[in-house]
Amino acid sequence: DATNPSRQRSRSAPMCTRRIQQRAETGPMRQARDRLRNRPNQPRERGVRCRRQIPGPLTRADSAPVSWARFLPFVESGGYTSERFWSAAGWGWLHRQTRTCPLHLRRVDGEWHQQRFGVWGPLVLDVPACHLSAHEAEAWCKWAGRRLPTEGEWETAALQAADRIEPFDWGQVWEWTASPFMPYAGFEPHPYRDYSTPWFDGRPVLRGASFATAPRLKHPRYRNFFPADRHDVFAGFRSCAP
DSSP states (O other): OTTOHHHHHHHSOOHHHHHHHHHHTSHHHHHHHHHHHTOTTOOOOTTEEOOOOOOOOOOSBOSSOOBHHHHHHHHHTTGGGOGGGSOHHHHHHHHHHTOSSOTTEEEETTEEEEEETTEEEEOOTTSBOOSOOHHHHHHHHHHHTOBOOOHHHHHHHHHHHHHHTOOOOOSSSEEEEEEEOOOOTTOEEOSSTTTTGGGOSSOEEEEEOOTTSOGGGOOTTOOEEOOTTOOSSSEEOOOBOO
16 A cells, blocks of 8 residues: 555645645735734734723622522522613513523522523533623622623733733633723724624623634634623623622
8 A cells, every 4th residue: 555656645635735735825824824923912803903992900800700609599589570680771671581580591390400502401500600691791790789890801800810820710601791892992994894893883892702612712802792682692791899
């Protein structure tokens, strides 16, 4: 087999593939890649060129997203039937849902169960609460006497924790913030203008990443954005002192 020409050809890349690889190592593709590698700390907002805003300080923040163990007492104490914990928009959203607990949860013989990818099973309490809307996150914060961090506070905490080797767990769920998705100072639309510009409508920013996020997109400066009523996203939240 070692001297079989057909076997040797099968082990090497086709000529067209080699040419594509060679072109990828030169010209604009390589220049763009090198620019990104040489600017590791340069923020790249989705679909825009911008100058970043300066994050604000964050004090007394949770070192991890709110877990089910912390969230469920709000549910069990009647939080989903108490209007005083909800914003007007959140209360209207909740009534349209006709639910008294988070999405994909139910009680079986007094125990909480969760549906994960179509399969029901006992809820793991020490993992981040997930599939929560921004309305639910805000209601829990009001009940607990806490608040959502701004995106600047979240970013500052994540970066400072990394520098100081302090606990700041993230990357299991996207995290709602109190900041609306708006352009940074100096914003210039990408040629594909529909990527970010149409969504500067007040919807909240989410920071972090989820377990389903591609590794190359996991960065403490990455901005995500969804309407506040979305609870189909792998999203949770962390809180900080008021």
